[in-house]
Amino acid sequence: MRLGSLNLVDYRNVQLARLEFGGPRVFFLGANGQGKTNVLESIGLSSALRSFRTMETRDLIRWERPRAELLFGFEEEELGNAEILITLDRSRGKSVAVDGDKLLRFGDYIGRFPSVVFSSEDLRLSRGSPGERRKFLDLVFSSSSAEYLEELRRYYRALRGRNALLRSEGGDGELAAFENEMSLAALFLARSRKDGVTALAKLFANRYQVIGRAEEDPVLRYLADVEINAADDLARLLHDGRQRDRQLKNTSKGPHRDDCAFFLHGRDARKFASEGQQRSIALALRFGQVDFLRERCGTSPLILIDDVLGELDPERRANFHACLGDGSQVFATGTQLLDEDVDEWEVYQAKEGHFLK
Amino acid sequence: MTPAYEKLLDALKRLPGLGYRSAERIALRLLVEKPDLGKRVRQALEETEGCVQACLDCGNLSEGDLCMLCSDESRDQSTICVLEHVPDLFSIERAGVFRGLYHVLGGKLSPIHGIGPDELNVKALHRRVQRETTKELILALPNDVEGEATCHYLQQEVVGDRSIEVSRIGFGIPSGAGVTYSDSTTLRSALEGRNSY
Numbered sequence: 219m220r221l222g223s224l225n226l227v228d229y230r231n232v233q234l235a236r237l238e239f240g241g242p243r244v245f246f247l248g249a250n251g252q253g254k255t256n257v258l259e260s261i262g263l264s265s266a267l268r269s270f271r272t273m274e275t276r277d278l279i280r281w282e283r284p285r286a287e288l289l290f291g292f293e294e295e296e297l298g299n300a301e302i303l304i305t306l307d308r309s310r311g312k313s314v315a316v317d318g319d320k321l322l323r324f325g326d327y328i329g330r331f332p333s334v335v336f337s338s339e340d341l342r343l344s345r346g347s348p349g350e351r352r353k354f355l356d357l358v359f360s361s362s363s364a365e366y367l368e369e370l371r372r373y374y375r376a377l378r379g380r381n382a383l384l385r386s387e388g389g390d391g392e393l394a395a396f397e398n399e400m401s402l403a404a405l406f407l408a409r410s411r412k413d414g415v416t417a418l419a420k421l422f423a424n425r426y427q428v429i430g431r432a433e434e435d436p437v438l439r440y441l442a443d444v445e446i447n448a449a450d451d452l453a454r455l456l457h458d459g460r461q462r463d464r465q466l467k468n469t470s471k472g473p474h475r476d477d478c479a480f481f482l483h484g485r486d487a488r489k490f491a492s493e494g495q496q497r498s499i500a501l502a503l504r505f506g507q508v509d510f511l512r513e514r515c516g517t518s519p520l521i522l523i524d525d526v527l528g529e530l531d532p533e534r535r536a537n538f539h540a541c542l543g544d545g546s547q548v549f550a551t552g553t554q555l556l557d558e559d560v561d562e563w564e565v566y567q568a569k570e571g572h573f574l575k
Numbered sequence: 576m577t578p579a580y581e582k583l584l585d586a587l588k589r590l591p592g593l594g595y596r597s598a599e600r601i602a603l604r605l606l607v608e609k610p611d612l613g614k615r616v617r618q619a620l621e622e623t624e625g626c627v628q629a630c631l632d633c634g635n636l637s638e639g640d641l642c643m644l645c646s647d648e649s650r651d652q653s654t655i656c657v658l659e660h661v662p663d664l665f666s667i668e669r670a671g672v673f674r675g676l677y678h679v680l681g682g683k684l685s686p687i688h689g690i691g692p693d694e695l696n697v698k699a700l701h702r703r704v705q706r707e708t709t710k711e712l713i714l715a716l717p718n719d720v721e722g723e724a725t726c727h728y729l730q731q732e733v734v735g736d737r738s739i740e741v742s743r744i745g746f747g748i749p750s751g752a753g754v755t756y757s758d759s760t761t762l763r764s765a766l767e768g769r770n771s772y
Contacts, residue, residue, distance in 0.1 A: 323758045364759050375720040382686035391732040392684060392691060395724035 219331060219517045220547040221261065222299075223291035228280035229306075230256040231571040241564040242544065246551045248568030254551035257573070258335070258522045261549055264290045264302055265333040265520070266361060267314060267324055275306050284308055292331060295517065302331070325364040332361055332511040332519035336526045340500035344487055348477035355478060358507050359414050362514035366410050373403035377474055380456070385467045393460060394453075400472065401453035407473045408446035415440035415478055417513070422506035429505070429537045430498035434482045438503070443475035497534065505541050512545065523550035580606070632703065634679035634696040635664055644668075644677060651675040653710035655703060657729065659683055659717065667715075675713075678703065683716055683725040692728065701733055711740040718746050718764070 220242070226235040231253045246254040255271075259278075262270045269278060279286040285307040292300045303315045314321040321327055342350050360367040376399035383393050419438035426436040446452055455471055456463070463469055480487035480499050487499055511519045521542065527550060530538060542548055555563065566573045580602065587598035605613035629635070630642035633655075637643070644650060654675030658664055664677050680695045703709060712734060716722040730741050747765030748757050757765070 323760075325760065326758055365763070368760060372720055376724065379684075379686045379720065379724065382689075386686065386689065386691075388686055388691060391728055392686065392724075394731060395684060395728040396686070396720075398727045399720050399724050 219292060219294050219520075221264070221290060221520060221549075222293050223289075224257070224261065225287075225289040226257070226260055227287040228283040229260055229286040229288060230278060230280060232256060233280065233571060235571075235573050237566065237573060239547070239564065242546075243542075243548045243563050244550070245555055245563035245565045246549070246568050246573070247553075247555055247565055249553060252568040253571045253573075254568045255524055256571075257568070258524050258549055258551055260288050261290075261520060262333055262335055262522055263288060263304060264292075265331045266357075267304070267312065267327065270335045270337070275312055276308060278306050279308060290331075325368060328360070328364045328367060329362050329511075329515040332515045332517065333522055334504055334508045334511065334519050335522045335524060336501070336504045337524040338526055338529060340504060340526075341496055343503055344480050344491065344496050344499045348475070351478050352474075352476055354503075355411060355415065355476075358418065358510060359410055362511055363410070366407075369403045369406040369410075373400055373407055373473065376400040376403065377469055377472070380469055381467070384463055384469070387464070390460070394457065397453045397456040398450075400456065401451065402449055404446050404452040404473050405449050408442060411440055411442070411473070411476060414510075418506050418510050421509040422502050425505040425509070425541060426498060426502035428541055429501050429534065430495060434495070435484065436499070436502065437481040437484075438506075439479050439481065441477040441479055443473065443477070444471050446473070494531070494534070497530070501534070501538060501541075508546060518545040518547075521546045521548045523548065525551050525553070528552050528554065629679075629681075629696075632699060633677050634661070634681055634699065635677060636661060652708045654713065655700075655709060655711070656713040656715050657700070658715050659722070663715065675711075680716075680725070683721045684728055685721045692732070695725075697729075697733065700729070704734055704737060704739060709739060711742065713742050713744060715744045 221239055223239065224235070224237045226232045226237075228234075235257070237257070246257055248254050259269055259271055263278075272278070285305055288302075288304040288306075290302040290304075292302065294300060301317050303318075305313045305315075307313070314324070314327065316327070343354055356366075356370055360370060376396050379396040380393060380400060382388075383396065415438065419440075422438045423436050426434070430436065444452065444455055452472060456469070459471055480491070482491055482495060482499075487495065491499065508519055508521060527535060527538070550563070551568075555565065564575070566575055583602050583606070584595075584598050587593055587601055588595060590598075593601070605616065626638055627636055628638075630637035630645055631640045632645045633642060635642040635644060637645075639646075651674050655678050656667065656673060656675060657678045657680065658667075659680055659682060661679055664679055667673050667677075678696070678700050680697065680700075682690055682695050684690060684692070684695070704712065712729070714726045714729065716725055726743065734741055745768045746761075747768055748754065748761060754762065
């Protein structure tokens with residue numbers, strides 16, 4: 219799959235842009251604040267239908283305009299060309315049309331045009347809070363499985379219900395009703411995360427061997443908050459923990475507390491890894507995500523690299539290039555492009571929301 | 576535009592499903608185009624006020640203590656179909672596919688919105704399942720988180736150990752529609768709820 223063209227109207231600081239992409243690698247070059255990341259963000263929108271920077275649709279619409287329009291021309295290996303129109307309207311919200319047909323359920327769209335974003339904030343994946351890693355895992359699994367996304371939503375909705383009951387001192391019967399709902403979704407999430415992380419860990423380790431050093435023995439491990447093997451496992455745990463949870467007015471156990479961890483030489487990377495090793499972990503994890511989505515979605519995801527290349531030392535940059543391979547179409551941004559790299563990229567100069575080849 | 580007209584428009588806009596344009600159309604129809612219709616609507620509203628209430632047994636609309644359906648002895652008294660709202664009852668009645676009794680909860684458990692069993696028509700259901708005539712409860716609530724949680728609550732807290740059969744309505748492909756255009760959630764429900772043939 220590749221993105222052949224992108225038209226933007228009133229998107230962020232872009233009044234109008236018509237971009238055609240001929241090659242496998244596109245670079246948006248320009249000073250900060252010119253709209254490079256906005257274009258990358260818009261491309262990301264075509265796969266997840268949500269921004270990797272904001273939850274607010276309104277933030278994506280140009281100042282004082284009623285709506286933004288994004289038109290993507292995709293070329294798919296077997297299905298031929300597909301035209302995706304995303305309309306972001308201040309009052310009506312978001313709508314999506316595939317080849318002119320309005321999309322009624324976003325779930326049906328998931329996994330069709332996958333993409334992976336590399337950003338300088340990825341260092342938070344290894345170093346940040348468990349919540350950041352959970353968000354990452356959920357994003358990876360949701361973008362390849364509509365069922366995962368649905369069960370995840372179900373779990374969190376039931377969890378919010380239980381927490382509201384704990385705050386309002388609701389009865390045991392009501393608690394049991396929402397615990398039962400959580401428990402059913404939790405079994406699916408626990409199994410998917412276990413299988414998913416096992417698959418991802420293998421891909422991550424392979425990529426780390428190229429980006430970092432092979433002998434560091436990189437390991438990614440799923441840390442489940444509670445062991446769940448049957449549909450009523452979590453319900454039983456929640457039932458037993460009610461007294462404590464009532465005092466805390468919050469649900470203290472469950473998949474919403476899951477985490478994963480990285481190990482190098484058998485030691486927790488969060489505590490012991492150097493700055494460079496942390497960077498290698500973040501990159502290998504993103505490439506692992508690329509490989510994972512390729513396996514699960516059956517197509518090579520777009521790779522979106524937001525201002526990351528400039529931060530890498532020469533050795534890692536060379537390894538990074540080796541990792542890019544030929545499978546995926548790559549879109550990158552940066553304030554500068556090294557002379558040695560110029561020939562590889564189709565370069566767009568970004569200036570105040572305009573893009574010139 | 577006059578102050579009285581504006582006042583009417585403002586009141587109409589507060590009705591569910593009506594935006595500014597629809598409210599405007601209705602106001603003009605009642606005042607100018609069909610004044611007779613306006614009169615009839617006024618009369619009907621006055622007549623129903625204080626006269627139509629919830630049935631004490633099932634929660635359906637009623638002009639006495641019991642609604643027409645609960646008073647109809649020819650209906651199957653052993654089966655109660657539990658619904659979220661009155662319009663759900665109207666839909667099933669119009670279809671003519673069910674001859675038992677109904678029970679309208681008036682919502683579903685939703686702690687996020689502060690709706691618990693006390694806000695729903697649960698006490699009356701408690702009374703009804705204690706009657707010897709009641710043999711089956713059909714749970715026709717939606718299959719979202721709140722709907723499923725409500726079903727679980729009714730089964731555990733209302734039915735409990737009583738020897739009453741509890742069933743759930745099926746979810747799946749609408750009649751007349753095919754597999755091709757069904758979304759993944761519907762297909763999953765349809766496959767999970769398949770029957771032997």
